[in-house]
Amino acid sequence: MKGKLPENFYNPISIVGISLTVVAFGLIVFLFILDRFSSQSNPYMGLITFVALPAVILFGFALAFFGLWRTARKVKKGLPINRSLRVDLANPKHRTAFLMFVNGGLFFVAISAFGTYKAYEYTESVQFCGKVCHNVMKPEYTAYQNSPHARVPCTGCHIGNGATWWVRSKISGAYQVYSVLFNKYDRPIPTPVKNLRPAKETCEECHWPSHFYSEKLVDHTYYLSDEANTKFNISMLVKIGGSDHGAMQGIHAHMYLDKQISYISTDRQRQVIPYVEARGKDGKVEVYQSMESPLTDDQRKTGEKRVVDCIDCHNRPSHQYKHPEFSVNMAMTNGAIDPTLPEIKMEAVEVLEKPYKTEGEALSSIQSGVQKFYKESHPDVFEKRSKDLAVAIAQIQAIYSQNYFPEMNVSWKAYPNNLDHMHSAGCFRCHDGKHVSKSGKVISRDCQTCHTILSEVDTEGKRETSLTGVEFKHPVDIGDAWKEQLCKDCHGKQEEEPAPGK
Numbered sequence: 001m002k003g004k005l006p007e008n009f010y011n012p013i014s015i016v017g018i019s020l021t022v023v024a025f026g027l028i029v030f031l032f033i034l035d036r037f038s039s040q041s042n043p044y045m046g047l048i049t050f051v052a053l054p055a056v057i058l059f060g061f062a063l064a065f066f067g068l069w070r071t072a073r074k075v076k077k078g079l080p081i082n083r084s085l086r087v088d089l090a091n092p093k094h095r096t097a098f099l100m101f102v103n104g105g106l107f108f109v110a111i112s113a114f115g116t117y118k119a120y121e122y123t124e125s126v127q128f129c130g131k132v133c134h135n136v137m138k139p140e141y142t143a144y145q146n147s148p149h150a151r152v153p154c155t156g157c158h159i160g161n162g163a164t165w166w167v168r169s170k171i172s173g174a175y176q177v178y179s180v181l182f183n184k185y186d187r188p189i190p191t192p193v194k195n196l197r198p199a200k201e202t203c204e205e206c207h208w209p210s211h212f213y214s215e216k217l218v219d220h221t222y223y224l225s226d227e228a229n230t231k232f233n234i235s236m237l238v239k240i241g242g243s244d245h246g247a248m249q250g251i252h253a254h255m256y257l258d259k260q261i262s263y264i265s266t267d268r269q270r271q272v273i274p275y276v277e278a279r280g281k282d283g284k285v286e287v288y289q290s291m292e293s294p295l296t297d298d299q300r301k302t303g304e305k306r307v308v309d310c311i312d313c314h315n316r317p318s319h320q321y322k323h324p325e326f327s328v329n330m331a332m333t334n335g336a337i338d339p340t341l342p343e344i345k346m347e348a349v350e351v352l353e354k355p356y357k358t359e360g361e362a363l364s365s366i367q368s369g370v371q372k373f374y375k376e377s378h379p380d381v382f383e384k385r386s387k388d389l390a391v392a393i394a395q396i397q398a399i400y401s402q403n404y405f406p407e408m409n410v411s412w413k414a415y416p417n418n419l420d421h422m423h424s425a426g427c428f429r430c431h432d433g434k435h436v437s438k439s440g441k442v443i444s445r446d447c448q449t450c451h452t453i454l455s456e457v458d459t460e461g462k463r464e465t466s467l468t469g470v471e472f473k474h475p476v477d478i479g480d481a482w483k484e485q486l487c488k489d490c491h492g493k494q495e496e497e498p499a500p501g502k
Ligand code: HEC
Pocket: 126, 129, 130, 137, 139, 140, 141, 144, 149, 152, 153, 154, 155, 156, 157, 158, 189, 190, 191, 192, 193, 196, 311, 314, 315, 316, 317, 318, 319, 415
């Protein structure tokens, strides 16, 4: 074989190396063009184009140079290879070869730099984070797409700006790839996420804490689990103020620069909080302890004190696995499930909450379960309103697919939402009325601390309205239980609480 490259290149190893490089390069160009012109891009293609093939190119290069080096060594040792390694720029043949080599080298370096950049960009993309490890990230990716942050890339909250966190993320990312390849990951993925970047450097890049004013109107329509799906409604103003100019009062006062709140929790998910500290700018500290389960001396010594930031309330800004009561109420309110179907509220929540092994099993059981229920309990509805039933079933299935991920053991039960107090303790972790300071101050559980109920339509359809606040009326008569117990005791996960300290 004769050509324009240095003769020592013409050994079998180098030729294999160079061929690999050329083929991989061609493939990259081809896939890249394909990717540009196809409307549906495939996440695996990026993995091949920007990670696997560039690796092959590098390997090919290494091989080629290894061959070159080996031949050159043989030549040096005088082993029987009849070639010289002389480069003589006066020799036109050598000169062309040299120029070709240098130019080619530069070209490849440029392409590799581009490739590396694309690889960087690709590993930062929502596709890479959310779809490559399809089963593992399916819950987060699905919930994310239905969240207010669907247009914020995963890295916006999980990595943020700057090089240190980028490197850290790639290191922990490498471990994650390993754990997926070898099936070593937890189901569900445990939270709180370890080493999540502080909210100051993520959320606060977009949201400005000193700019919280006013109040937010929230409207909830509920349906009871009775035959008529009895309806009632609450409209309330949530007091989201608390900035350092203007509205000093309100929920975001926790973030108010004048006061810093920290706490010690005794469980992994930070759901049990026996100890709370509020430190004023003047240095005055108010310590609140739970009267029910105060911190033991041991726990005080070993417990980690955490300063409250956005994540302590907004722990589900993007991955919201909704409670079935919430989703079904919502679907009934907007008509996606017809509220005139008798007992549909109860039945829908029931089929959603049954334990299933796979999504496929769940979807078919939901269909057969609801049909069976109506066939037996309401045969007239089953016959005359099969169309309404079919629409309702499709909606219940959609709710399931967006909020339950049996393969990963994920649902609202796996990840408590701290922004509320209905289905998990949330605000009531501290605001249960049982956290008291030495001077007798209590972290308030008064229903008007955080929101004002403007209007309530009770189960008889009677509306009560007041701008200064209507007293909450629990929709079914449970006496004073709603004042004494936590809402989640009846409305939340019905399992054994983790004992404090676990
Ligand atoms: C608006 C900010 C935000 C965005 C965008 C976001 N996340 Fe998260 N994510 C969080 C927060 C906050 C947590 C921590 C929850 C906790 O510690 O309790 C979290 C937790 C997780 C978890 C742990 C399990 C769980 O469900 O809590 C995974 C996995 C995850 N995110 C993956 C992703 C992926 C993949 C994307 C992009 C498709 C993404 N995140 C986008 C804020 C975000």
